[in-house]
Amino acid sequence: MATSKVIGVLTAGGDCPGLNAVIRGVVTRATEVHDAEVVGIMNGWEGLMGGHTRSLDRDDVRGILGRGGTILGTSRMDPYVHGSGYESCERTVQRNGIDALVVIGGDGTLRSALRLAEEGLPVVGVPKTIDNDINGTDVTFGFDTAVQIASDAIDRLASTAEAHNRVIVCEVMGRTKGWIAVYAGIAGGADAILIPERDYDLDEVAEIVRARHRRGKSYSIVVVAEGVTPPEGAVMEEKTDAFGFARLGGVGYAIAAGLEERTSFETRVSVLGHIQRGGTPTAFDRVLASRLGVAAADYAVAGETGVMVAVRGTQIVPVSMEEACAEVRGVDDALFDTAASFFG
Ligand code: F6P
Numbered sequence: 001m002a003t004s005k006v007i008g009v010l011t012a013g014g015d016c017p018g019l020n021a022v023i024r025g026v027v028t029r030a031t032e033v034h035d036a037e038v039v040g041i042m043n044g045w046e047g048l049m050g051g052h053t054r055s056l057d058r059d060d061v062r063g064i065l066g067r068g069g070t071i072l073g074t075s076r077m078d079p080y081v082h083g084s085g086y087e088s089c090e091r092t093v094q095r096n097g098i099d100a101l102v103v104i105g106g107d108g109t110l111r112s113a114l115r116l117a118e119e120g121l122p123v124v125g126v127p128k129t130i131d132n133d134i135n136g137t138d139v140t141f142g143f144d145t146a147v148q149i150a151s152d153a154i155d156r157l158a159s160t161a162e163a164h165n166r167v168i169v170c171e172v173m174g175r176t177k178g179w180i181a182v183y184a185g186i187a188g189g190a191d192a193i194l195i196p197e198r199d200y201d202l203d204e205v206a207e208i209v210r211a212r213h214r215r216g217k218s219y220s221i222v223v224v225a226e227g228v229t230p231p232e233g234a235v236m237e238e239k240t241d242a243f244g245f246a247r248l249g250g251v252g253y254a255i256a257a258g259l260e261e262r263t264s265f266e267t268r269v270s271v272l273g274h275i276q277r278g279g280t281p282t283a284f285d286r287v288l289a290s291r292l293g294v295a296a297a298d299y300a301v302a303g304e305t306g307v308m309v310a311v312r313g314t315q316i317v318p319v320s321m322e323e324a325c326a327e328v329r330g331v332d333d334a335l336f337d338t339a340a341s342f343f344g
Pocket of ligand 1: 015130131
């Protein structure tokens with residue numbers, strides 16, 4: 001009799017609404033449809049290197065679909081930065097008899113997953129990030145939730161800005177790409193949007209605000225992605241997290257100071273931060289994450305490796321992890337130009 005396959009699953013990098021829905025999809029499909037076993041690996045790569053695992057069955061993933069965070073925990077530890085690559089994961093893989101690994105992560109995590117696949121460990125990737133910047137897929141789960149939260153926040157900021165005749169700079173997440181800023185900015189009617197992909201001139205932004213106020217509006221909302229280059233002369237504190245990765249957040253303050261200086265309009269700042277990543281995923285993200293989890297289980301059980309499950313149009317398809325890792329996907333010019341039509 002054929003022995004059932006053992007699928008390992010881990011979540012690594014920053015958390016993202018929908019992670020639990022993916023885990024539920026993987027576990028349910030693998031156990032109920034493919035009669036496979038699933039081993040959950042705790043705290044991302046850290047658990048794979050340290051042997052921290054738990055078995056997962058259908059009952060373990062009931063009731064988690066709408067829950068934020070990840071029942072497996074996550075970390076920014078990386079086997080190629082903090083360990084010796086595959087060697088540091090081998091013991092856990094062998095001990096648990098893992099035939100294939102489903103890795104749910106962002107671009108850094110997927111790059112390490114690709115290297116493990118090249119070193120012989122069967123790996124299927126699931127793209128994860130609120131930043132929506134993974135190559136090879138039209139969209140990532142978590143993005144819709146983050147955009148909803150950010151655009152709700154912009155609506156709220158606009159009403160208080162209007163009441164007080166203020167400019168408010170709303171800083172959103174987006175480490176190297178400005179997808180959240182552009183989508184939430186369009187949805188919230190932002191008067192200017194600054195993203196890492198585009199150079200900006202603070203004098204021009206100030207003029208957009210001044211011109212708007214000359215036309216009779218007494219408040220403005222400027223949306224800024226956390227990863228934009230700080231204005232010239234701004235002194236930014238350099239911070240790193242526990243794993244040595246740069247910690248962003250706060251550039252909005254320097255931009256607000258520059259705008260206030262140029263316009264003399266009172267300018268306040270709201271840094272949305274982790275609120276964009278926490279809490280329950282939207283229905284769109286729950287459906288997307290469930291579909292990706294199911295597809296990942298199918299490919300893992302089928303023995304596929306080096307592939308990432310991706311969205312192309314309305315379909316979930318496998319794309320090579322090389323393609324996924326080839327670049328970080330930025331906002332295209334047409335989309336930014338659409339957003340810019342509404343500035344001021
Ligand atoms: O990569 C996703 C992301 O949300 C980035 O936009 C942000 O810079 C980063 O995670 C922050 O994560 P953490 O605070 O967990 O390091």
